[in-house]
Structures are given as C-alpha cells and as structure tokens.
Amino acid sequence: MKTRFLLPVLAITLLTLSRFKCIEECESYTDTPSHITDTGLSTVPLDNRKELPVVLGPDAQGYLQAYGFRLSMSTELDDSLGGYNECAKYYLDPRIAAIHVFTRKPIPGVSDPDVSGSFRYVHTIDRVPTYLTMPETASQIMLDWEDGVPNRYDFLLVEPPATEGWYQFELRMTMQDSSIVSTVTDSIYLK
Amino acid sequence: MSSKKQYFGLLFLYLFMAADAATAQETRHPRGAYARLGLGYAPVISAPRFSTLIDPLLSLPDDNNSVLYEVQWQSRRHWGFFFQFSFINISASIRKTFTEQLERDFPNDYVLEEIKDVPEPYSHGESPVQGLIGGSYAFDAGKWSLQPRIMFGGTTFNPLSVDVALKRRNSNQLSILSVKPTNTLEDGSVSAFTFGLGTLVQWHLWRRWSIFGMAEWTTFKPDLLYSYRLVNQVDGSETIQTFGSSDTRFAHVIHAGAGLTFRITRK
Numbered sequence: 505m506k507t508r509f510l511l512p513v514l515a516i517t518l519l520t521l522s523r524f525k526c527i528e529e530c531e532s533y534t535d536t537p538s539h540i541t542d543t544g545l546s547t548v549p550l551d552n553r554k555e556l557p558v559v560l561g562p563d564a565q566g567y568l569q570a571y572g573f574r575l576s577m578s579t580e581l582d583d584s585l586g587g588y589n590e591c592a593k594y595y596l597d598p599r600i601a602a603i604h605v606f607t608r609k610p611i612p613g614v615s616d617p618d619v620s621g622s623f624r625y626v627h628t629i630d631r632v633p634t635y636l637t638m639p640e641t642a643s644q645i646m647l648d649w650e651d652g653v654p655n656r657y658d659f660l661l662v663e664p665p666a667t668e669g670w671y672q673f674e675l676r677m678t679m680q681d682s683s684i685v686s687t688v689t690d691s692i693y694l695k
Numbered sequence: 696m697s698s699k700k701q702y703f704g705l706l707f708l709y710l711f712m713a714a715d716a717a718t719a720q721e722t723r724h725p726r727g728a729y730a731r732l733g734l735g736y737a738p739v740i741s742a743p744r745f746s747t748l749i750d751p752l753l754s755l756p757d758d759n760n761s762v763l764y765e766v767q768w769q770s771r772r773h774w775g776f777f778f779q780f781s782f783i784n785i786s787a788s789i790r791k792t793f794t795e796q797l798e799r800d801f802p803n804d805y806v807l808e809e810i811k812d813v814p815e816p817y818s819h820g821e822s823p824v825q826g827l828i829g830g831s832y833a834f835d836a837g838k839w840s841l842q843p844r845i846m847f848g849g850t851t852f853n854p855l856s857v858d859v860a861l862k863r864r865n866s867n868q869l870s871i872l873s874v875k876p877t878n879t880l881e882d883g884s885v886s887a888f889t890f891g892l893g894t895l896v897q898w899h900l901w902r903r904w905s906i907f908g909m910a911e912w913t914t915f916k917p918d919l920l921y922s923y924r925l926v927n928q929v930d931g932s933e934t935i936q937t938f939g940s941s942d943t944r945f946a947h948v949i950h951a952g953a954g955l956t957f958r959i960t961r962k
Contacts, residue, residue, distance in 0.1 A: 554805065555807065570865055570867050572867065624928065630858075632807055632871065633860050634871060634928060635869055660867040661867060662867045663929070
C-alpha cells in the first residue's frame with residue numbers, strides 16, 4: 505500500500521530540490537557591461553505599405569512612400585569577461601548619445617546629407633505604434649533594449665524624396681564616449 | 696391602427712385585468728417580505744448621441760441581457776415597497792461596432808486599435824447596473840397578482856476610452872486617435888438619476904414559491920463629455936474636439952424579464 509505513495513513523493517522531492525538549485529544558481533545577478541560594435545549592427549529593407557512593416561527579399565524594389573529599414577543590434581562583451589553568463593544582467597556601456605541617418609547617394613533637392621529629419625523610429629506600446637523623431641530615439645532605444653535577445657528597431661522614411669531612384673542610407677550612433685558605430689543599408693531602388 | 700389607439704387598447708386591457716383581479720378570490724400573495732431573482736432582456740432603445748464614432752464607446756448598446764435581484768415588502772393594503780438591483784450584461788460586441796465605424800470614417804487607413812478596459816477575449820466593457828427603489832400596488836386574485844410600480848434610483852455605466860493608430864495605406868503616414876470620456880468618476884464610471892415605470896405579474900406556484908414576469912421602462916440622462924484628439928505622428932499637427940451629451944437625448948431602457956419569487960416571511 506505504502507509503495508504507491510513512493511513515486512509521487514520522489515517526484516515532489518526532485519522538483520523541490522531542482523527548484524532550490526535553480527534559485528541558488530541565479531541568487532544574485534552581476535551587472536555586466538556590453539557594448540555595440542559596427543559588426544553587431546545590420547539592416548534589412550522594409551515594405552510598410554500595409555498594416556505592419558514586412559521585410560523585403562533580396563533584390564526587391566522598395567516603395568518610396570512606404571520605405572523603411574529594420575536595424576538589428578547585438579552587443580559584445582569585453583574579452584576579459586569570457587562568454588555570456590545566465591545570471592548576469594547586461595547593460596550598454598557606453599550608452600547611445602545620439603542617432604542620425606545620412607544619405608549615401610545624393611537626393612535631388614536635398615543638400616544636407618543628414619536626413620534624420622525624414623526618418624522616424626517606430627515605438628510600439630500595447631500594439632499601438634507611435635513615431636519618435638531621431639533626437640528622441642536614442643534614449644528610447646536604451647529603454648527598449650533587452651539583454652540576451654537580438655534587438656530590432658524599425659526606422660521609416662516619412663518624408664520621401666520626390667523622385668524614384670537608387671537610394672542608400674547610413675545609420676550612425678554616437679556613443680557617450682564620443683565613439684561612433686554605424687551601419688549602411690543595402691542600396692535599393694525606390695519608386 | 697394608429698399607435699395612440701394601440702396604447703389606449705393596451706391600457707384598457709391592463710385596467711380590465713386589474714379590476715378583474717381585484718374582485719376575485721383570496722390572495723396567495725399575502726403581506727410579507729419577498730425576494731426575487733430573474734433573467735431578462737434589456738435593450739437600450741435610445742442612448743445619448745455624440746458622434747457616430749464615439750457612440751459605441753458609451754457601453755450602452757441596444758443588445759443586452761440582464762440579471763435582476765429584488766427584495767419587496769408587501770403590505771396588507773396592497774401597497775408595496777421594493778429595492779431592485781439589475782446587471783445589464785452587454786451582449787453586443789462594442790469592439791466590433793467601433794472598429795467598423797472607424798473603418799468607415801477612415802477608409803484610407805489601417806486601424807491598429809487598443810481599447811483600454813476591453814481585454815481581447817471579451818468584446819465589451821463593464822456591465823451597466825441599475826439600483827432602484829420604488830412603490831407598487833398589488834391587484835391580487837387567488838394565485839395571480841398584478842403589480843404596477845413606479846421607481847427612482849440610479850444607473851451606472853462605464854464609458855470606454857480608446858487609443859487607435861491609423862496607418863495610411865501605401866504610405867508611412869501615421870496618426871494616433873485618442874477618444875476619452877473626460878468627466879467620469881475616479882473609477883471611470885458615470886452615474887445618472889433614473890426614473891422608471893413598470894408592471895409585474897406573479898403567479899403562485901407552491902408554498903412560498905411563485906413565478907413572475909415583469910416589464911419596465913427606465914430613463915436617465917447622463918451628463919458626459921468626450922474628448923477627441925487626432926495627432927499626426929509625422930508633423931505633430933493635432934485636431935482636438937470636445938463632444939458633450941448635455942443637449943442630447945435621454946437614455947431609455949426597456950427591461951423584460953421573468954424569474955422566481957420566494958416569500959421570506961411566513962403567513
């Protein structure tokens with residue numbers, strides 16, 4: 505009779521012990537710096553004609569009125585820290601001070617290569633997207649940044665050039681220590 | 696037949712039944728306290744109107760069922776006093792109605808909506824509730840009791856607020872529309888004085904148990920303001936409007952239901 509209780513008791517004991525072990529493993533988190541490098545940044549073009557932006561395939565044309573790009577950002581650790589640790593809490597160091605977008609190809613009628621004013625960062629709260637201007641973006645990206653996962657940020661060209669043609673943009677992040685990291689979008693034909 | 700003649704016909708029938716009941720045999724609904732539990736249908740047949748976009752958000756749709764609780768004291772001289780409390784459970788999908796209206800108003804946009812207080816699995820907000828006290832007069836006849844009644848009290852309902860993103864088709868243009876009630880109570884509800892008339896028909900079943908059917912009309916006039924704010928996310932331009940209900944119509948609720956009556960006190 506008593507043996508039928510043995511299995512559940514054993515299972516509960518194992519579960520309890522494993523839980524204690526897990527808690528014990530991550531009892532304290534260590535704040536660990538991570539940083540952004542050029543190689544950690546990449547972009548893909550977006551088609552935002554419909555409800556939500558979708559990634560364009562290779563060699564696809566873009567849409568002047570609904571073009572954007574998605575920035576992927578992964579961070580790196582200092583060599584001295586070894587690999588990623590499950591019980592570490594990562595933060596960006598140095599932090600992002602400012603974000604600008606520059607055009608790499610001349611835009612008819614636009615003399616300043618800094619076209620940050622034509623782009624907006626898409627910040628979504630409770631499924632409702634809002635646009636932030638580039639000066640507002642750096643601090644928001646710092647808030648939106650999550651450690652341990654690939655971070656993706658959408659930038660949309662809200663004031664498109666007047667004419668169709670080949671376009672290419674560079675996203676440049678100025679860090680708080682004045683260093684600059686940047687990534688360049690693929691050249692794309694927008695019409 | 697004109698509607699006036701119909702009303703007179705119904706009134707005549709009602710008075711005939713009342714007189715007939717009054718002259719009949721000893722009642723099975725004696726003096727004492729009664730408790731009632733009923734279910735019903737409670738359409739809001741007319742509600743204050745703001746603009747077509749805001750109206751679904753009032754949480755006063757025309758398709759509702761209801762749960763009714765009532766305690767009554769019935770005197771020996773046929774007069775009664777009662778307290779009635781009813782939940783008007785919204786059957787209609789407020790989210791669907793609102794979204795459809797939004798799509799009609801902004802045909803060139805995709806609607807990305809978030810209706811606060813309306814979690815996805817449910818399609819409406821909180822139920823309006825009515826708390827009423829009133830007096831009745833019973834025309835009793837054997838197993839039957841007919842009780843016209845007059846009521847006063849309050850109606851509380853929960854107008855909704857929304858934040859909606861309007862994404863222009865084939866474009867990166869985006870606007871945020873916020874529609875919010877501005878003069879609700881702290882918990883987001885609105886209360887209004889309510890007046891009502893009705894009648895209850897009761898038939899004795901067994902010992903202390905009876906069944907009842909009731910029909911009621913209640914009316915109230917909520918004083919409510921709604922703000923409408925449309926912000927273009929690209930250039931920051933805003934359109935702000937305020938809509939008030941003070942000059943608009945009363946809300947009218949018809950309540951038809953049935954249920955069980957239990958006589959709490961002994962004969």
